[in-house]
Amino acid sequence: MSKSSGSYSTSDLSRKSGDIIAEALRHPVTITQRNKPRLVILNIEDYQRLMMQSDRRAAGTIETMPDELFTEFENAVDGYAGEDEADH
Known part of the structure; x- marks a missing residue:
């Protein structure tokens, strides 16, 4: 999240929704409730990028x-092998 991201309270959502949406199209906007960050509104491109990054899987040997x-x-493996032998 960039340092310039805005922050609004949940009560601002109804009063300033147009401003919040316009800002969220440019950069993530934090929504607070009782002075604690609760939500982030971000544009679809940022969301898709985050989802693609979070799905990276590592493979090893x-x-x-x-x-x-x-x-x-x-x-x-030893535990499963032991259970398998005990079943026969």
């Missing part, structure tokens, strides 16, 4: 896996 995670993975 066993070789690049952190040791703690590899140990958890090994224990889980």
Whole structure:
């Protein structure tokens, strides 16, 4: 969010909706309730960009896996293998 983003109270929504929308088309606008930030209004391009960024997934290999995670993975596999053997 840019430093120039505006901030309005929830009561401003009905009184200044046109101004708020016009400003939100340029940059994110914060809506406060009881002096606490509660909502952000932003244009669709910014929203879509945020959604695309939040869907980035990382892929790795066993070789690049952190040791703690590899140990958890090994224990889980061993646990499942043990359960499978106990069922037969």
